[in-house]
Amino acid sequence: MVAFGKKLKQLQLQEWHGYYINYKLMKKKVKQYVQQIEVSEQNRDYVLMDFSRVLxxxxxxxVLFLLEQQGQLASWLSNLGEQHEALIQQNDAARISELQEAYRNVGRDLLKLLYFLxxxxxGLRKILKKFDKRFGCKFTNYYVKTRANHPYSQLKQVFKHVxxxxxxxxxxxxxxxxxxQQESFISIYDQPALSLPDPIIESIKAAVDTLTNSTDFLQYIGKHALILEDELSTPSDDDVDERYHFMSLLLNHASTFLYMVNxxxxxxxxxxYSLSLGAAATVCGVVIGSMAVAQVFSSVYFSAWSNKSYMKPLVFSSIVLFIGNTxxxxxxxxxxxxxxxxxRLFCGLGSARAVNRRYxxxxxxxxxxxxxxxGFVSAGALGMACGPAFASLLETNFTILKIxxxxxxxxxxxxxxxxxxxxxxxxxxFREPSHYEKVSSMQQESSNGMRIGEAGLETGVSKTGVSQPLLLSSVEKQQDEDEDDDQEFDISEEGSEENHKPVTxxxxxxxxxxxxxxxxxxIYFMLKYAMEVLLAESSVITAYYFIWSSRNVAIFLACLGLTVLPVNVIVGSYLSNMFEERQVLLASEVMLCVGIVLSFQLIIPYSVPQYVCSALLTxxxxxxxxxxxxxxxxxVMSPRLSRGTYNGGLLSTEAGTLARVVADGTITLAGYWGxxxxxxxTLLxxxxxxxxxxxxxxFTYNSLY
Structure with a gap:
């Protein structure tokens, strides 16, 4: 496994080598700081100040190199603009084509600059994480707060590319x-849709979106699946293409949909149902929550099983769920x-969501x-809405063979x-794909010419067609002294923290x-807890206060479920691009808190508008x-949690499932107070x-930068 520092060096454009953030130097600094603090704890303040100065x-x-290159690009565009003006009165197709290619060459150099950024x-995120981990302090929080929020911030140039x-x-x-040119003079600012997008512009937009975490609806929804990718991963689609089978993927989504309906x-x-069997109505919390209790355990063994097979755990899941529902x-x-x-316990033991995500x-x-x-997230959201909707259609009563x-x-x-x-x-x-681990080693070997994220940037980008070289002055190459010492540090540090070997x-x-x-x-635990309390006790609360029938409750829950996709369209397409994600995170937490407060029974009688509005807001x-x-x-999660049995998806699933268990248990216990x-x-x-x-x-707001 190639250590992160070496992989980062391999990806650098060699002609710009001296202008990259020196990850190797900062890593050595961290090692020296560890030794200094071991000698004297009084050195801690010096370490924090010195490392801030180095950063x-x-x-x-x-940033200065970035500004220099931006100025060079602006100069080229200005020169091309003069040629453009000269062509306005002409209709020379050959010269227009040459000018278009010259603009595209500038675009390719801009791609190189975005790749550099x-x-x-x-590298900056990685070294900050390393420093925090080694010293057990919140240095990232301090550094981002003092640098990013300063009016003359240079840090924003790296992360926001102003x-x-x-x-x-x-x-x-x-x-x-x-x-x-040959058809009209309509500007893109007047009617953007009339112009066909140029491929180089599309590549640049994708690169910019990657840097700013700008997103669209599909990307935003897709993130709900929490399918983690290493920032410097080198996926080889040749092997994955062989394992891809559309019908199998459709069956995978169908499993997700049916489970959420279930x-x-x-x-x-x-x-x-609980009342008909002689139990209290609030036992519904245990009935609903027992499925989640079993899911806490099933998520682990299904995640482990998916290391070897996908079809067998799905077959087992279907059989167990058939038995459980019967x-x-x-x-x-x-x-x-x-x-x-x-x-219901059997139904929880059949939860194959870990397999669905892993597939x-x-x-x-x-x-x-x-x-x-x-598709995975949408199938779950649709199943959540369809479950209560289907229940509203099942109002009947008959007997066949004493059943x-x-x-x-x-x-x-x-x-x-x-x-x-x-x-x-x-x-x-379903077609069982080849085992993932057979090809994982091949995927990990590839380290040259790699793509970064979804921007499609590569080290082998086309060279500019402009007569001047992009760099106006020679770059002084840094010497690689103390290579053996650095390699030893790579093994001790990177081997335990930043390699891609799954945790066991x-x-x-x-x-x-x-x-x-x-x-x-x-936070994930909190929001799942609040949602489970709202949904699981809805039938009991509405029956007690408003005398709603099961059909009314089903329609109400279905309407809540149907808000999932429209809300995500708004957030994914607009809010996430207008505000930072951490800002949306904090604002939505506050709104959730307001929704919970409004749900309390402080006014008698408790009204339907109060309940419906507060539930919708929550x-x-x-x-x-x-x-x-x-x-x-x-x-913010380690790339080591991107795959394997104990992956990030499993951790989030366990946190959410545990929240449901605790919430359903709370409902049952609260029933003893009347x-x-x-x-x-339950709301308290x-x-x-x-x-x-x-x-x-x-407390962690600035570390989410």
Missing amino acids: DKQIEKT ELNAI GISAVVGTLSRNLADLQD TYIIVPTADS LYALAYDLNSVYILLIG ISDCVPLKKRMKASV TFNEDTLPGWVMALAWLVYLLWLLVS SIVSAYKLLTPSVKVQLF FVAAEVLEGVNLSLLSR MSNLLNA PSLLICICSIIATC
């Missing part, structure tokens, strides 16, 4: 003008609440992975049939969790929060946890 000098070197941004947008705008406008189809009737339906005629709970990560080519992730079919048992029978049909479809159509235990995974990651996982805020939370989590106190008793923990998450976010 400032490195960033300044990079991205490597520096990645000024490059103007260059992109000039290129776009002139290429569009030349494209339409989870929420019983929510409107869980309280009435037991759930038979509990009515057997008059046993224990059979009811066992049935996309391992078996879908990179160019199709974003859309596959969107009762009514609104309580039909959800079980319908899902049992659905899983049986799915199992047959799976056995006929939950303890190892926990050690990789920085304070920022822990806070993001806590649910929407939680949905917005989930998107930005998982997006930030994917950025129905009149149930609502406030949600409020306290939400306030704690807001405080924790404020």
Whole structure:
């Protein structure tokens, strides 16, 4: 495995070698600081100040070079603009074509500059993480707060590339003008849709989006899947293409959809089913939560199983879910609440979401992975909405062979049939791909000519066609002295922290969790807790205060579920591009807190408008929060958690599942204080946890840069 520092060096454009942030030098500095602090704890303040000074000098070197190159690009564009003006009165197709190519050559050099920026941004993030980990302090929080928020910030030039947008705008406008030269003189600013996008501009826009974390709806939705990619990964799609099979991917999404339907189809009737079996209505919390209890364990063994196979765990999942739903339906005629709970436990043991997520990560080519992730998230959101909707259609009551079919048992029978049909479809159509680990070593070997993120930037970009060289002065090459000592440090540091070898235990995974990651996982726990309290107790609360029928509850929950995709469209297409993700994160936490406060029964009588409006605000805020939370989590989480059994997806799933278990248990326990106190008793923990998450976010806010 190539250490991060060496991989970073291999990716650098050699003619600009002296202008990159010197990751190797800073790594040596960290090693020296460790030795100094071991001698005297009094050196800690000196270390913090000295490392800040080193970072400032490195960033300044990079930024000044960046500004120099931006000026050179601007000069070329100015010269080309003069030629452009001369062509306005002519109709020379050959000269127009030459000028278009000259503009594209400037665009290619701009791509090189964006590639230069991205490597520096990645190196800077890595060294800050390393420093925090080695010294157990919040240096990143201090450094970003004092540098990024300063009016003369140079750090913003690295992460926000101020000024490059103007260059992109000039290129776009002139290429569009030349494209339409023979037809019209309409500017892109007047009617942008009339001009066909130039490929080089599309590549630049993708690179800019990668640097700024700018996103669109598909990217935003795809991040919900938390399928992590290393920032310097080198995927080889040749091997992945061989494993890709569209029908198998469709079956993978169908499993996600059916499982979410299975989870929420019983929510409107869980309280009435519990009452019919002689239990209290609030036992619905245990009935709903028992599925989540089992999922805590099933997520681990399904994640481990997916190291060897994808089809076998999906087959096992379908069989277990068929049995679980059958037991759930038979509990009515057997008059046993224990059979009811066992049935739901079986359903939780059949949760294959870890396999669904892993299949996309391992078996879908990179160019199709974003859309596959969107399909995975959308299937879950659609299943969440369809579950209660299907339940509203099952209001009937008849008996066949002494087996009762009514609104309580039909959800079980319908899902049992659905899983049986799915199992047959799976056995006929699913194609088991080759084992991922057979090709993982080949993927890890590739380190030259690699792409960065989704921008499509490569080290072998085309050279400029402009007569002047891009660099006006020679670059002084840095000498690689002390190579043996640095290599030893690579082995000790990078081998344990930044290589791509998956972690092998939950303890190892926990050690990789920085304070920022822990806070993001806590936020995920909080939002899932709040959502579960809202959804799981909805049938009990609405029946007690408003005398709603199961059908009314089902329609209400379905309407809440249908808000998922529209809300994500708004956030993914607009809010995430207007504000930083950390700003949206904090704002959505505050809105969620407001929604919880408005849900309390402080006014008698408790009204339908109050409940519906507060529930809608809570649910929407939680949905917005989930998107930005998982997006930030994917950025701050170690790349070692991108694959293997104990991956980032498993950790987030476990955090969310544990939240559901605790929330459902809270509902059942609160029932002992009486129905009149149930609502406030369950909302109070949600409020306290939400306030704690807001405080924790404020403490780690600057580390989310």
